[in-house]
Amino acid sequence: MDLSLVTSKMQQLQCCVVVATYNNEKTLAQVLDGILVYTNAVILVNDGSQDGTSEILQHYPQITQIQLPRNKGKGYALKKGFKKAVSLGFAYAITLDTDGQHFPEDIPLFVAALEASETPEVLIIGDRNMNTADVLARSAKGNRVSGYWVRSVTGLTLNDTQSGFRLYPIKAMQKIVFFWSTRKFEFETEAIVKSHWRGIKIVNIPIQILYPKDRVSHFRPFMDIARIVVLIIWFLIVRGLYIIPRDFLRNLKKKGFKRFFVEDFLKNGDSPKKKALSIALGVFLGLSPLWGFHTVIVIFLAILLKLNKVIAFAFSNISLPPFIPFVLLMSIRTGDLVLGKNSSLSMEELKDFNAIQQLESYFVGSIVLSVSCAVIFGLLGYLLLKIAQPKNIVAHG
Template sequence: MTNKLIRQKITDLNVCVIIPTYNNQRTLKRVLNGVLELTNNIIVVNDGSTDTTSTILKEYQQLQQIHFPKNKGKGLALKEGFKLAVSLGYQFAITIDSDGQHFPIDIPNFINELELNNSKDMLIIGSRNMEQEGVPGKSSFGNKFSNFWFWVETGIKLKDTQSGFRLYPLNVIKNLKFYTTKFEFEIEVIVKTAWKDVEVKNIPIQVLYDETERVSHFRPFKDFTRISILNTWLVFLTLIYYLPRRFLRNIKKKGLKKFFVEDLLGSNDSPKKKALSIALGTFIGFSPLWGFHTFLVLTLAIFLKLNKAISFAFSNVSLPPFIPFIIFASLELGQWVLGENISYSIEDLMDNFEAIEHLKTYLVGSFTLAIIGAIVFGFIGYIFFSLSNRKKMTLKND
């Protein structure tokens, strides 16, 4: 495909290229000239460079430029670039690093992917081959770390979540609120974009790590700490809001019956995995850890690699109408285990029962009920799903 054709496609699709730069005097001109072969829709953000970057950029007066007097961080540089791109009427922005690790000749890959998807809002991340020779070990580890947490937070599996070579949908980005300003911004932006139900995907790109000319501004301790704090917050939001919301939206979209058949019964998980998911949900639902049920069940389902939908569904055995009966059963079991005899009624539980007075009995009974419930419901679930699988296999053979 000729550069002339790509240039026309970039114009037709309303795409610009944003190049944030900070003290990359050795590679900046090469990156700029490479992008200029494909488009003049370029925004350069000079993030307070102290080398000859400003002098180099004087040779490119035809380009849109933003200059920070002091270094403010890549995240803020990208946000200012996005703002300018939106004000200029662009719908998509490709970001490419100025340190020479990315090849401008890969820009057509992003444009072709966008065109194939009928220019719909999507976020495309260039996937580097992290196994190739010359890739720093810390970069490979950091990428795997980031990929894992992105999957936890969004349910989307990607090969590369840290590459700065990306295509952003500006119509979505402009309406989101971001709170980070450094390298962690590139994680915040893809997670929040995915939460808006925008497709996030990888496409392969080339990468070059030339330590003789490349300048990395990543500070392992400070930036890794920032990223860890951000991921902790995003995981918390995922567990208390976005996963339950996704679960409830799926029920609303499909209807309870269809959701139950497709997502619960129709899951490709084995009967054993489904049964263990039921057991986990039932245990958490009957446990006395009120207020933390959703957080705990989704966290454990993720880390134990169980079915999140099934676990969450069965954790709701403790819906408000059932709570007095659960407490009643817990107290009865607690008395039996501890050999006590307490006088109360269901009315006491619903009106003025003071649980703290019999807290030990309640806690012992509650965990006993949780264990018994998990075993019983898990066993019944295993039998049910095993018979369902056999029935399916029989119908297929017929």
């Protein structure tokens, strides 16, 4: 793309560059000079640098500068920069690191990708091709770990989740509430997950990468990865308790039961075997004595076992409130049968949760009932799905 065309496109798209820097005096000027070739719409956040950064920035009066008195972290600095950019009327912000690993010459790639996107609400992440010899082994390993966990909470398969060279749809992201505590590198993971949950498209595009000898990195492998892991654990809980049930109900309401059943159940690309196992898992957990934890556990196990989360969640709702008395009664009667007892509780008494008086019968019966029903529903589901499987659908899994 022609240089003048890139500059013009960035203006039309209301796109700026936001840079967070901390003690990168050896590479900062080179990075800024490279950015200014394409645009003067640059917002730099000096995150409490203690080296010669302030002196270098005196030579760049044309860029908007935010000076933080002390180091707060990359995430904090980026959020400050985004807030400033939105206040100046920008809708998009390209970010890149100032340690010399990114090439400002790749800025046109992000502009072109934004123009070609099917939706204006897209977060574009530079793919550093982590399998190349020029990439540090530590960075490649960290990226694989991050990619796995991001996939576990979003379902997205991204080649690079840790790259700092990105294009953020900052105007669309104003609706997202980010944690005040994500002040460091974990913010970039939070941005991916919450943007995806908000309906923003996430894509990778290939970029160049270089790790110069004088590069100064502030990534602390143990502490920063630990912060990301804690964040991901929280996201797993939120996904299980809220995101998947929310999306399930939205789809069901939008399509109606018949269309939802056909499109999301019958025509889903998973094999009848995987669907049947998902049904069995949902029924098993729905009937098991795990009141209050069904949703979290079924989603966690569906992810762990690589089963269909929507189907597993749907069938775990066999224990919805209206069905609870019936489930309790069946569990106690099954337990009585196994233990040779004879409980006298009626359906009316079960509505008051008097099943607790028959704890032994209930516990044994619920296990037997959940296992038996899981096997029965799973086998029936497999047979029906095998018969009803559309011939033009190639199942996988």
